[in-house]
Amino acid sequence: xxxLAVNQIIGxxxxxxGLIFDFFGVLGLVRLPDVYNRLxxxxxxxxxxxxxxxIGVLIYSGFTAMGFKAxxxxxxxxxxxxxxxxxxxxxxxxxxxxxxxxxxxxxxxEDKKN
Amino acid sequence: MKVIRWLIGLIIxxxxxxxxxxxxxxxxxxxxxxxxxxxxxxxxxxRVVMGPTVADRIVAIDILGILIIxxxxxxxxxxxxxxYIDIGIAWGLQSFIGSLALAKFxxxxxxxx
Numbered sequence: 001x002x003x004l005a006v007n008q009i010i011g012x013x014x015x016x017x018g019l020i021f022d023f024f025g026v027l028g029l030v031r032l033p034d035v036y037n038r039l040x041x042x043x044x045x046x047x048x049x050x051x052x053x054x055i056g057v058l059i060y061s062g063f064t065a066m067g068f069k070a071x072x073x074x075x076x077x078x079x080x081x082x083x084x085x086x087x088x089x090x091x092x093x094x095x096x097x098x099x100x101x102x103x104x105x106x107x108x109x110e111d112k113k114n
Numbered sequence: 115m116k117v118i119r120w121l122i123g124l125i126i127x128x129x130x131x132x133x134x135x136x137x138x139x140x141x142x143x144x145x146x147x148x149x150x151x152x153x154x155x156x157x158x159x160x161r162v163v164m165g166p167t168v169a170d171r172i173v174a175i176d177i178l179g180i181l182i183i184x185x186x187x188x189x190x191x192x193x194x195x196x197x198y199i200d201i202g203i204a205w206g207l208q209s210f211i212g213s214l215a216l217a218k219f220x221x222x223x224x225x226x227x
Contacts, residue, residue: 015188019150022184026154029161029177035169038161042177047210050202057187067195070187073203077183080206084176084213091221092169 011060018052025049034100035092039085046081144192148185155181172216177207 006013021044028041056076058067093108123170132142134149184187189195 007153008211011191015147019147022151022154026157026177026181030157035167035173036201039173041199043171045177045180050180050187053184053187055201057191060191065194066190066199069196069203070190073183073199073206076203076207077180079212080210081176081180083133084210084217086173088169088176091217092167094221097167097168097169103133103139 007062008060011058012057014056014059015053018049018056019043021052022049033102035097036089036099039089043081043085046077051077140191144188148188148192151181151185151188167222172213172220176209176213179205 006062025042025045026042028040032038032041051074054070057070058074061067061070099106130153134146136154155178158174158178162171162178165174181224183202183206186198186205190198
């Protein structure tokens with residue numbers, strides 16, 4: 001491999017951390033027993049997975065057109081993905097999808113009864 | 115039984131890593147990074163097919179969109195074209211609106227209330 005500059009090395013480090021977060025989030029999406037647990041593991045893909053990759057692209061390419069577009073895309077993902085995750089969890093609980101058998105407390109169900 | 119499932123998963127992941135990083139040496143390094151994300155999206159497609167409820171499939175499609183944004187970002191730096199991130203921004207918009215609409219539809223309400 002040809003020699004890299006310092007900002008490119010730091011960018012590749014960020015991209016590698018993002019790839020590791022993506023992989024373990026997807027592993028949790030396959031492995032965990034419940035919709036809510038899967039959602040809790042899968043939103044880790046967003047907040048440091050793909051956002052980390054985009055920040056790595058920003059550091060790699062500097063403040064060019066590519067870097068600003070990556071920054072805009074990262075901010076957009078960080079703002080919108082928790083909203084959609086919350087909407088999915090709320091809709092799943094309200095439409096009566098059962099929790100797993102190992103659940104010990106369900107505060108939202110008790111809150112809806114009152 | 116549980117140990118056998120763990121071993122099968124571990125063998126699949128290790129085989130992918132060895133084939134990706136050791137066997138094929140003449141592929142450029144960025145494409146190997148893209149291969150990792152495509153392997154992850156294979157897991158997501160397993161959840162889309164096998165998911166027992168509707169909410170599982172909606173979560174999996176949402177995460178598939180996020181992974182595709184990462185693929186677009188790495189493609190942009192590997193080919194040195196900046197319009198791939200535009201594809202990522204548009205894909206993020208559509209994925210957000212689609213997830214919200216599907217969540218409201220699953221809850222049983224209409225879209226304007």
